[in-house]
Amino acid sequence: MFKVSNIEKEKALLLAPMEDVTDISYRLVCRELGADVVYTEFVNAEGIIRKNEKTHKKLKIIDEERPVGIQIYGGRVEAMIEAARIAESHNPDIIDINAGCWVKGIVAAGAGAGMLKDPVGMQNTIKSVIDSVETPVTVKTRIGWDHDSINILEVAKRLEDIGVKAITVHCRTRSMGHKGDADWEWINKVKEVVSIPVALNGNVLSAEDVVRAFNDTKADAVMIARGAIGYPWIFKDAKALLAGLPIRDEIPYDERIRVCLRHLKLATEVKGERRAILEQRKYYSGYLKGLVNASHIRQELMKILEYSIVEELLLKYEQQLSQLEHAYANFVQV
Numbered sequence: 001m002f003k004v005s006n007i008e009k010e011k012a013l014l015l016a017p018m019e020d021v022t023d024i025s026y027r028l029v030c031r032e033l034g035a036d037v038v039y040t041e042f043v044n045a046e047g048i049i050r051k052n053e054k055t056h057k058k059l060k061i062i063d064e065e066r067p068v069g070i071q072i073y074g075g076r077v078e079a080m081i082e083a084a085r086i087a088e089s090h091n092p093d094i095i096d097i098n099a100g101c102w103v104k105g106i107v108a109a110g111a112g113a114g115m116l117k118d119p120v121g122m123q124n125t126i127k128s129v130i131d132s133v134e135t136p137v138t139v140k141t142r143i144g145w146d147h148d149s150i151n152i153l154e155v156a157k158r159l160e161d162i163g164v165k166a167i168t169v170h171c172r173t174r175s176m177g178h179k180g181d182a183d184w185e186w187i188n189k190v191k192e193v194v195s196i197p198v199a200l201n202g203n204v205l206s207a208e209d210v211v212r213a214f215n216d217t218k219a220d221a222v223m224i225a226r227g228a229i230g231y232p233w234i235f236k237d238a239k240a241l242l243a244g245l246p247i248r249d250e251i252p253y254d255e256r257i258r259v260c261l262r263h264l265k266l267a268t269e270v271k272g273e274r275r276a277i278l279e280q281r282k283y284y285s286g287y288l289k290g291l292v293n294a295s296h297i298r299q300e301l302m303k304i305l306e307y308s309i310v311e312e313l314l315l316k317y318e319q320q321l322s323q324l325e326h327a328y329a330n331f332v333q334v
């Protein structure tokens with residue numbers, strides 16, 4: 001059972017924090033398609049306390065997306081405390097601490113996965129954060145720094161001892177980055193040493209993987225990252241499979257185009273038309289994957305800077321696909 005804050009969910013599905021991906025618009029789309037909890041992209045504690053404008057935008061959350069966690073990272077305890085207080089003023093359901101980011105500059109500052117090198121220091125920093133806010137604090141981490149220093153069991157225990165409400169374990173070491181197989185077996189080992197909820201993360205790329213993750217481990221939740229980029233239906237599909245229902249082989253083109261436009265429309269409302277259109281470009285390959293003539297349409301979309309023109313192009317494309325579908329159906333009947 002994933003029980004944190006006001007959230008109480010068996011086999012919860014979490015949308016992972018992802019930089020430049022999990023902004024409000026995408027979080028809303030994933031919530032609408034079945035994600036139980038969503039997280040902001042990681043937000044730099046130093047940027048928060050310096051009142052950096054771009055950083056502060058990442059703290060914005062809206063009621064429609066709840067439950068939502070704000071994820072922060074940093075290596076300096078004073079900065080983490082202050083940043084957590086500021087994050088709390090945005091009223092998230094969870095404050096999540098990133099202890100898993102593998103990027104060089106971040107770990108060098110003792111933040112992200114750098115925390116795993118000093119479990120006592122990590123414990124002290126996170127305890128200071130917990131003592132400074134009312135909001136439940138969770139932690140997302142990895143199994144260890146490298147293959148020879150896997151310390152997730154010690155870390156998980158230390159985190160539970162100081163009052164962390166749940167942990168997400170990315171079942172890779174820091175030295176693996178995002179490559180190689182995530183070893184889910186660590187989830188069962190972690191569940192043996194702590195009683196707080198444990199979320200499994202790493203290599204959950206399809207709805208079938210979600211089912212396998214729950215069947216093979218005692219995870220209370222599964223956190224999906226890359227599997228959700230451009231394919232927010234992974235949550236809906238996974239929920240259907242978990243309920244023993246069939247899922248569609250593929251999402252129909254009209255639904256894909258509709259969700260893509262909804263995503264873009266939400267993004268324009270949140271961050272303005274020009275930025276939304278530019279940022280949406282990275283999603284088109286996911287939304288249009290496998291559709292007839294998709295690469296040509298993608299190229300056209302890359303040239304457009306207005307929502308109304310994107311909408312016009314995509315709706316016209318939807319019409320063409322519909323005509324093709326009918327022509328094919330007639331041909332098969334003949």
Ligand SMILES: Cc1cc2nc3c(=O)[nH]c(=O)nc-3n(C[C@H](O)[C@H](O)[C@H](O)COP(=O)(O)O)c2cc1C
Pocket residue numbers: 016017018019020021040041042071098100101140170178201202203204205223224225226227
């Ligand atoms: C584009 C991208 C951005 C990411 N940004 C974050 C982040 O801001 N915070 C975080 O904790 N992890 C971040 N991650 C890591 C993911 O949350 C996740 O732990 C990792 O991708 C492993 O899960 P997967 O194998 O299902 O992709 C990011 C991953 C990707 C691909």
